[in-house]
Amino acid sequence: xxxxxxxxxxxxxxxxxxxxxxxxxxxxxxxxxxxxxxxxxxxxxxxxxxxxxxxxxxxxxxxxxxxxxxxxxxxxxxxxxxxxxxxxxxxxxxxxxxxxxxxxxxxxxxx
Amino acid sequence: xxxxxxxxxxxxxxxxxxxxxxxxxxxxxxxxxxxxxxxxxxxxxxxxxxxxxxxxxxxxxxxxxxxxxxxxxxxxxxxxxxxxxxxxxxxxxxxxxxxxxxxxxxxxxxx
Numbered sequence: 001x002x003x004x005x006x007x008x009x010x011x012x013x014x015x016x017x018x019x020x021x022x023x024x025x026x027x028x029x030x031x032x033x034x035x036x037x038x039x040x041x042x043x044x045x046x047x048x049x050x051x052x053x054x055x056x057x058x059x060x061x062x063x064x065x066x067x068x069x070x071x072x073x074x075x076x077x078x079x080x081x082x083x084x085x086x087x088x089x090x091x092x093x094x095x096x097x098x099x100x101x102x103x104x105x106x107x108x109x110x111x
Numbered sequence: 112x113x114x115x116x117x118x119x120x121x122x123x124x125x126x127x128x129x130x131x132x133x134x135x136x137x138x139x140x141x142x143x144x145x146x147x148x149x150x151x152x153x154x155x156x157x158x159x160x161x162x163x164x165x166x167x168x169x170x171x172x173x174x175x176x177x178x179x180x181x182x183x184x185x186x187x188x189x190x191x192x193x194x195x196x197x198x199x200x201x202x203x204x205x206x207x208x209x210x211x212x213x214x215x216x217x218x219x220x221x222x
Contacts, residue, residue, distance in 0.1 A: 041218075042215065043203070043213030044155070045213065046210050046212075097160055097168075101155045
């Protein structure tokens with residue numbers, strides 16, 4: 001199974017709150033899991049990525065949590081700010097040229 | 112540093128007209144190049160990728176084609192546009208690492 005299932009489709013969070021976006025996969029050969037951030041009218045940009053040998057990776061307010069046994073990974077945005085309002089994509093790769101993308105989550109941070 | 116250019120930024124074309132979108136990368140050699148399409152409010156669909164000059168792999172059968180005449184140039188073409196070809200077209204590159212670096216995109220509207 002090459003799909004990556006992302007949820008929720010959209011998310012509204014109050015400023016200062018925690019935003020959580022989840023992704024699930026089936027292919028156990030996946031060994032690279034990035035998150036991309038896309039602002040309207042722009043191309044996506046890499047936000048943070050993780051490999052399955054660690055359970056968590058943190059960069060500033062952004063954290064990826066990885067659960068290998070459940071085949072799930074999630075993005076947590078702490079102290080969410082209006083500037084974080086964007087569409088977020090998870091993805092997974094198994095080393096070839098393919099990067100399997102989730103469907104995206106539109107995140108809105110209310111001031 | 113590496114830079115990726117796409118043009119035009121926006122394009123409005125009638126149904127049945129031809130299409131040519133160009134992407135060039137600076138500051139890197141022998142990149143992997145990709146064309147993605149993103150429908151409004153949707154995820155990323157990989158259309159073509161290329162690992163070298165003249166080497167094109169198609170992911171989705173359609174009326175689009177791609178060419179790579181030079182190492183850092185990637186062109187997306189169509190002989191006759193369909194209404195369903197409307198969308199946001201993104202060029203991306205990668206080298207060794209799996210991170211995709213995206214261009215600014217071309218917004219295509221077919222009327």
